[in-house]
Amino acid sequence: MINWKVILSIAKTHLLTKMKSTVTAALGVTFGIGAYITLVSFMTGLNGLLDGLVLNRTPHIHLYNEIEPSKKQPIALFDDFENAFNVVHSIRPKQSQKKIHNALPILNYLKNDEAVKGAVPQVQAQIFYISGSIELGGNLIGIDVMEEVRLSNFQDYIVEGTPEALKNNDNGILLGAGLAKKMSLEPGDRVQISTIAGDIFPLTIMGIYQSGLAEVDNIQSYVNLKTTQRILGEAENYITDINIKLWNMDKAVPMAREMEQQFDIKATDIKEANAQFETGSSIRNMITYAVSITLLIVAGFGIYNILNMLIYEKMKDIAILKATGFSGRDVQFIFLSQAMLIGIVGGILGLLIGFGLSVLIDNAPFETEALPTIKTFPVNYNALYYVIGIIFALISTFIAGYLPANKAKKIDPVRIIRGT
Amino acid sequence: MKLVLETKNINKHFYKPKDFHVLKDVTFGVEEGEFASIMGKSGSGKSTLLYILSTMDTDYTGELYLNNTLITGKHHQELSVIRNKNIGFVFQFHYLLSEFSVIENVMLPAKKLAEKSHSEIKHDAHEKLKMLHIEHLAEQRASRISGGEKQRVAIARALINNPTILMGDEPTGNLDSHNSENVFDIFKRLKEEVGLSLLVVTHDEDFAKRTDRIIEMEDGHILS
Ligand SMILES: Nc1ncnc2c1ncn2[C@@H]1O[C@H](COP(=O)(O)OP(=O)(O)O)[C@@H](O)[C@H]1O
Numbered sequence: 001m002i003n004w005k006v007i008l009s010i011a012k013t014h015l016l017t018k019m020k021s022t023v024t025a026a027l028g029v030t031f032g033i034g035a036y037i038t039l040v041s042f043m044t045g046l047n048g049l050l051d052g053l054v055l056n057r058t059p060h061i062h063l064y065n066e067i068e069p070s071k072k073q074p075i076a077l078f079d080d081f082e083n084a085f086n087v088v089h090s091i092r093p094k095q096s097q098k099k100i101h102n103a104l105p106i107l108n109y110l111k112n113d114e115a116v117k118g119a120v121p122q123v124q125a126q127i128f129y130i131s132g133s134i135e136l137g138g139n140l141i142g143i144d145v146m147e148e149v150r151l152s153n154f155q156d157y158i159v160e161g162t163p164e165a166l167k168n169n170d171n172g173i174l175l176g177a178g179l180a181k182k183m184s185l186e187p188g189d190r191v192q193i194s195t196i197a198g199d200i201f202p203l204t205i206m207g208i209y210q211s212g213l214a215e216v217d218n219i220q221s222y223v224n225l226k227t228t229q230r231i232l233g234e235a236e237n238y239i240t241d242i243n244i245k246l247w248n249m250d251k252a253v254p255m256a257r258e259m260e261q262q263f264d265i266k267a268t269d270i271k272e273a274n275a276q277f278e279t280g281s282s283i284r285n286m287i288t289y290a291v292s293i294t295l296l297i298v299a300g301f302g303i304y305n306i307l308n309m310l311i312y313e314k315m316k317d318i319a320i321l322k323a324t325g326f327s328g329r330d331v332q333f334i335f336l337s338q339a340m341l342i343g344i345v346g347g348i349l350g351l352l353i354g355f356g357l358s359v360l361i362d363n364a365p366f367e368t369e370a371l372p373t374i375k376t377f378p379v380n381y382n383a384l385y386y387v388i389g390i391i392f393a394l395i396s397t398f399i400a401g402y403l404p405a406n407k408a409k410k411i412d413p414v415r416i417i418r419g420t
Numbered sequence: 421m422k423l424v425l426e427t428k429n430i431n432k433h434f435y436k437p438k439d440f441h442v443l444k445d446v447t448f449g450v451e452e453g454e455f456a457s458i459m460g461k462s463g464s465g466k467s468t469l470l471y472i473l474s475t476m477d478t479d480y481t482g483e484l485y486l487n488n489t490l491i492t493g494k495h496h497q498e499l500s501v502i503r504n505k506n507i508g509f510v511f512q513f514h515y516l517l518s519e520f521s522v523i524e525n526v527m528l529p530a531k532k533l534a535e536k537s538h539s540e541i542k543h544d545a546h547e548k549l550k551m552l553h554i555e556h557l558a559e560q561r562a563s564r565i566s567g568g569e570k571q572r573v574a575i576a577r578a579l580i581n582n583p584t585i586l587m588g589d590e591p592t593g594n595l596d597s598h599n600s601e602n603v604f605d606i607f608k609r610l611k612e613e614v615g616l617s618l619l620v621v622t623h624d625e626d627f628a629k630r631t632d633r634i635i636e637m638e639d640g641h642i643l644s
């Protein structure tokens with residue numbers, strides 16, 4: 001039977017009378033845990049930000065028609081050559097057909113699929129922007145504005161104007177920030193759009209769009225779906241791309257393959273599109289844990305040393321405790337609980353310091369062209385990291401305390417009392 | 421009379437630095453309420469015997485009985501409970517926990533035993549201190565009191581769980597004659613008033629003569 005009250009009161013007395021080494025040992029843990037919390041909050045905040053930068057804007061599945069030569073060449077349709085060895089040179093794709101066949105029924109079908117959070121149609125068009133004597137190549141994307149807002153944080157990247165204003169104006173355009181700068185245009189101004197066929201349309205600038213990726217902002221603008229269809233002279237069922245958001249991103253790969261089969265269409269999933277992205281995140285995580293664990297190991301050695309010294313000093317006390325009826329296990333627990341108390345106090349202090357530093361970082365101004373909606377450094381306050389932090393502290397102090405405590409357990413009181 | 425403590429053919433060797441037969445067929449007993457003393461030349465094995473009797477040393481052959489129960493061969497965990505409950509031990513060098521107060525030192529074995537509430541234990545500890553005329557020291561740090569006082573605190577601690585037997589290894593060896601006399605009087609009173617059994621190793625002829633029985637040791641043998 002273990003009498004925790006006595007054990008803890010002895011442990012407490014030891015710690016309080018050795019205040020200086022106790023504080024030193026606890027501070028070691030505090031630094032380790034504080035650094036862990038700060039780093040992990042900042043790094044995962046950064047991960048989240050970068051994920052948002054690319055992944056939020058990338059549809060989980062993207063459906064479009066790839067321009068490629070027919071796999072089945074006309075000669076294969078001839079029964080006469082069925083068993084012959086046919087060689088066709090210089091195959092070219094036939095006249096481009098960007099339109100998704102049966103786009104509207106597909107959209108309807110997808111909207112009824114339970115796994116799908118939303119599916120939005122887009123019409124992409126190659127155009128020229130004309131303002132005065134300047135003529136810039138680029139593309140125009142027709143979108144269902146409010147659905148984009150719902151599914152892809154679209155509004156976060158509108159630096160001037162509102163999505164509603166665009167939605168309500170069939171002659172409105174949301175101009176890319178780079179384009180606006182090059183052509184010295186502002187909301188309210190007009191810009192002319194020329195199609196490849198040469199037709200010219202005047203559009204009113206309803207707002208400015210800034211994605212943070214210069215190569216996008218320099219060429220791309222948004223208009224309503226209908227506007228692109230009108231500019232291209234196409235009907236309402238002319239849709240070049242369908243972007244799909246799923247409830248569960250992990251299903252993107254199998255579902256993309258399934259859709260390719262089902263709709264006879266090209267489908268890319270988010271994993272394909274951003275294969276390299278995960279690497280950055282995992283390297284940042286590795287740095288976080290490497291630094292934190294190093295600090296905790298250093299703290300652990302501190303605790304180990306201090307307890308070893310304490311046990312050396314307290315040999316006589318240990319002998320007395322054992323002579324008066326404390327078992328080896330009691331003595332072991334006395335020293336182990338000292339380590340754990342250091343771990344708990346140092347760990348909680350570390351959590352508080354980590355939290356404080358996170359708040360500080362969170363409020364530090366961080367403004368960059370590339371990220372229009374970000375004003376301060378990103379910080380991720382996930383309670384899980386605080387739980388992991390305190391568990392870290394307890395495990396490392398337990399390991400550091402275990403060996404000295406075990407030594408104390410095995411001390412032979414007779415040898416100490418004899419004085420040899 | 422009932423024997424509270426009994427040994428049968430206890431033998432012990434030290435194997436380092438070389439084989440040394442330190443206790444040879446030690447067989448004897450202490451009766452209930454008896455105040456016995458052990459005398460013998462330095463090196464005759466008195467301390468070694470006492471450590472075995474106190475259950476701290478288990479490396480021996482033969483049998484040890486406490487209240488007619490065989491103690492030999494029991495597990496360490498059990499032995500510490502027996503030590504806690506039934507055996508009070510007083511050393512030559514008082515051995516208090518220097519960071520604790522006097523009263524805390526006295527209370528510690530009772531807290532470990534955990535048979536009584538904190539306030540009862542505190543009350544008992546005050547009673548023991550009062551009996552030994554050191555109640556006024558209760559709240560002092562153990563490191564701040566004199567040698568004679570320390571030894572009395574150690575006796576109070578040894579008595580806190582009302583043990584079956586009190587053992588002492590030269591408890592007066594480090595005290596002046598006045599304090600030695602004092603300690604002897606305390607032992608005598610414990611025997612007479614409480615009926616405590618005592619087994620005390622001593623070099624002091626006067627001290628030994630006034631006990632009920634002197635056990636003579638020589639070269640690991642018991643002579644009488
Ligand atoms: N750990 C040990 N290893 C070897 N010899 C020891 C050890 N402890 C004691 N001795 C020897 O055993 C003998 C008895 O010692 P001890 O019991 O302390 O004698 P006493 O208390 O009667 O003076 C002595 O000769 C001593 O040197």
Ligand SMILES: [Mg+2]
Nearest residue numbers: 466467468589
């Ligand atoms: Mg001795």
